[in-house]
Amino acid sequence: MAKLSKKQKVANDKVDAEKLYSIQEASKLIKEVNYTKFDASVDIAVRLGVDPRKANQMVRGIVTLPNGTGKDTKVLVLCTPDKEAEAKEAGADFVGMDDQIEKINKGWTDFDVVITMPSAMAKVGKLGRVLGPRGLMPNPKSGTVTMEVGKAVKEVKAGKIDFKVDKFGIIHTSVGKVSFEAEKIEENVEEFLNTINKLKPTAAKGTYMISVYISSTMSPGIKIDTKSIKL
Numbered sequence: 597m598a599k600l601s602k603k604q605k606v607a608n609d610k611v612d613a614e615k616l617y618s619i620q621e622a623s624k625l626i627k628e629v630n631y632t633k634f635d636a637s638v639d640i641a642v643r644l645g646v647d648p649r650k651a652n653q654m655v656r657g658i659v660t661l662p663n664g665t666g667k668d669t670k671v672l673v674l675c676t677p678d679k680e681a682e683a684k685e686a687g688a689d690f691v692g693m694d695d696q697i698e699k700i701n702k703g704w705t706d707f708d709v710v711i712t713m714p715s716a717m718a719k720v721g722k723l724g725r726v727l728g729p730r731g732l733m734p735n736p737k738s739g740t741v742t743m744e745v746g747k748a749v750k751e752v753k754a755g756k757i758d759f760k761v762d763k764f765g766i767i768h769t770s771v772g773k774v775s776f777e778a779e780k781i782e783e784n785v786e787e788f789l790n791t792i793n794k795l796k797p798t799a800a801k802g803t804y805m806i807s808v809y810i811s812s813t814m815s816p817g818i819k820i821d822t823k824s825i826k827l
Contacts, residue, residue, distance in 0.1 A: 608816050616821035619789075622810050623782040629815045630774040635666070636813035637770040638781055642792060643806040648761050652799040655767065656760040658738050659791040663780040664755030666773030671749050672696060672707040674720055674734075679713065679745050686749035693719070700726055707732070711740045711748045759792075765806075767792065774812050785810065789825050 610629050617625065630636050646653040672690040673683035674697065683691045690696060690707060693716065700723055710727060712720045712734045720734060727733040734740040738758035742748050759769050771784040789808065796804050805825075809817040 611816045611818055613816075613819075615819070616824075617818055618824035619782050619785050619820055620778075620824075622818045622820050623785065624778040625818055626781065626810055626812055626815070627774055627778060629818075630812040631815070632813055634813075635773050635775045636815070637667070638772040638774060638776070638784075639811050639813075640767075640769060640771050640785060640788060641809045641811075641817070642767045642789070643808075644761055644765050644767065644792075644800075645803045645806050646761060646765055646797060646800045648763055648765055650799065653797045654761065655792065655795050655797065656737065656758070657791055657795045658756060658758045659788055660751060661755040661757065661771060661784040662787055663772060663776060663784050665757065665770060666776060667708075667770070669709060669752055670707040671752055672710050673745050673749060674710065674712040674716055675745055676713065676716065682746040683711075683749055686746035687753050688745075688749045697723065705730060705732065709740065709752050710734050711742070711745055711752070713743055713745065714741055717741060771810075785820075786826060793825070 610625065626638055644655060646655055648654055670689045671687070673688040674693055675683055675691065676693065680691050688711070697719060705726065710732050717734075724733060735758075736742070739748055739751065739756070757769055759767050761767050769788070771788050772781050789805070793805065805822050808820040808822055810820065811817040
């Protein structure tokens with residue numbers, strides 16, 4: 597077992613592994629136990645009582661965090677020339693079609709979100725082998741295949757994220773930065789959990805939200821009392 601550093605020991609001592617924290621308590625504590633020199637992300641992991649192998653128990657959705665993610669999300673828009681100005685004005689980092697597709701085919705993936713148009717999916721679909729494994733493939737359900745490319749870019753830049761339960765029944769994503777005020781972390785966590793709750797499949801039986809943990813990069817996980825969630 598790797599030896600813990602002094603900072604890791606201090607951080608671990610501040611978190612009671614047996615305690616269930618309210619969202620408010622956890623949002624304050626996450627700032628105290630972070631010891632990285634950079635502005636670490638606040639990550640959340642939610643274990644659900646669903647069987648993702650069954651189509652009627654798949655949980656997938658989108659949420660716009662009220663205080664954003666704190667991350668400078670790089671957005672690529674693959675669109676026709678008549679939509680390029682709209683995409684650029686909305687703040688897209690990269691815009692184009694054939695030229696951008698050629699770069700991707702050569703291995704370029706220096707972007708976080710891809711937005712495209714329905715009419716372009718015939719070309720974009722061929723990028724599945726590159727974008728798919730990285731979770732970058734545009735999808736109508738996440739709002740990244742749309743004619744309103746400008747609106748989609750603005751939403752992503754404002755803090756819109758899409759999420760999906762993995763094969764283990766866990767949803768994992770970032771909901772802010774440790775530099776955020778505790779109240780803003782709390783608001784983002786509540787919005788995210790409320791969104792997941794609204795997506796509960798009718799086929800899911802028993803406890804839906806089994807456990808919720810938040811952590812920052814390299815910090816111990818803080819377990820949230822699901823009863824403290826304002827649904």
